[in-house]
Amino acid sequence: MSGIADVRVAGQEIRLEHVSKSYGTGLAADDVNLIVPAGSFTVLLGPSGCGKSTTLRMIAGLEETTDGRILIGDRDVTRVGVAQRNLSMVFQSYALFPHLSVAENITFGLKVRKVSRAERQRRLQTVASVLGLEALLERKPGQLSGGQQQRVALGRAIIAEKPVCLMDEPLSNLDAKLRHEMRVEIRALQQQLGFTMVYVTHDQVEAITMADQVVLLNGGRIEQVADPRTLYARPATMFAARFIGTPPMNLIPASALPVEALPRGTRSDDMIGVRPEALILDASGPVRGVVRSVEYLGSDTLVDLDVDGALVQARLPGQDMPAPGTLLAFGHGPDDLHVFDPATGRRREGGVVETGLPRQSN
């Protein structure tokens, strides 16, 4: 019986040292330093044009680096060709060969590397059973649904048992339901097979749900490298604070809040970050604002507040629907305030202590 165990591989560490990429005048990647641990699932996350795809393509060898070094498993591959980097890749468009059958698509790389026919068949059977493609092997890609094409692309990536697998927004062409299924499946596959995964997406949900490590990029620079929990709980920059979370974290000038509510050491020109879901209705709380508008979301309600001129969003549980114009007061947990230096955009440490009001326990 063939199964997952037959295709397990040892992942390799990927290291980027001072990697830069310039196109004419613009920088697509600016001094990127990154360690992708062996066997980890690392997501490159960021808005369009942040350099995440370029970074992935430099790891793949499809783009040349302008500066810096790339190491895969301690081997310097900066000037090594794509074929010699010993990795596999799944493209956003899947890049299936339209004139070849599913079986031929999956075994294309093995055939190129002159793996024997018997071995190709054996591995094909294993991969097809892992991905549930047995019935589709003779079809052409044009006869498959988007989800099936995605599986074929995955099959082509895993059959070679490469230590590193790169994926460039592989789920962006699927509908929401299928995307959820494939998310779970890709994550499970990676954990079972053990290869190192570098996964590019602009979707924070994909990043948060799948990643061991998220690399948040903006304008070609790394904003933060952290596991999903840390990224959410302790954003390192204002950009990270706004990018992660739906709706995004509120950033309020410190001057808009009462001084006693601020963490110790906060300067008056600092920005205070607080997540909408961290704000709890509390008549004696320090964050006071007038309701501007209310958005009913079903499971909860989103309120836009005017807090001393600053727009603040709060998420109210249940079916509370405060009327616009109402004055509301909010408290928050002790670790829920984040202090950012607006000049650098970076998080200021050592501020958030017991100044926040204790969480209401009712």
Add this chain to the structure above:
Amino acid sequence: MRAWKLKRDWVTGWLLLLPAMVFLFAFTHIPAVNSLINSFYSTPRGKRAAKFIGLDNYERMIGDPVFWKVLGNNLWFAMGTIPASVGLALVMALWVNGRLPGRGFARMAFFTPTVLPLIAVANIWLFFYTPGFGLFDQLFGGLFGWSSTNWLGSPDTALNAVIVVTIWKEAGFFMIFYLAALQAMPVSLVEAARVEGANGWTIFWRITFPLLMPTTLFVSINAVINSFRLVDHIFILTDGGPDNASAVLLFYIYEIAFKFWETGYAATLTVALLVLLCLLAIGQFFLFDRKVHYK
């Protein structure tokens, strides 16, 4: 009411088709059918009207050594021009599709022969082929010390010289189709193949070339038709000579019809040409059909 409206739609439709149909019938279908009819009649001369002679013209054709000579020439001409011009077109397209300094200039240079009238092309090449001081004699004489050759005047080389001109003229035109097809091909396919470890040669034979098959089919059918259709340059270069060495079927039809005014026999030859072209085109579809992948 409804039926009346339907009828009016029908009339409007045919009225819209009418102008194009008039021209199509007047210049294509009626002459074609007329040729077929004329091929069974004798050539009218003076007061003597054409009379039905059955298959006499066809018997004459089968017994005509010049017909077999020009048919053989035409097949040789087709075999010489089609693979070479299509192959050259593909190579040029691959070359100017890549990153290359002066790419726009190269594309323009390759396409220029297509823009030029075939008569002008033939005049240019007439100078190249001129014995003694033409480009080729100067080149080969200077490089290898060959003696002067009458490329167009000798029965051994005349047809081949015409073939070379045709390839030069046609390759740039076919290149445009290949170039368009190459540019429509997603880059990620080639990238995926590279990631899978394929080298340039493998990528070409396993990915690029199979995906270009629809273009190859289109281009080769055009090339076949052109190989029976392009005769303008023969008038300038060799006038079919020497001793019909460079005459092809259409050239012979022209001579029979408009030099010797044997329109009945010319009609017969025309029918033979049409049948031949139809067979070739159908044959190509069947031959290629399995190998062509349409998206």
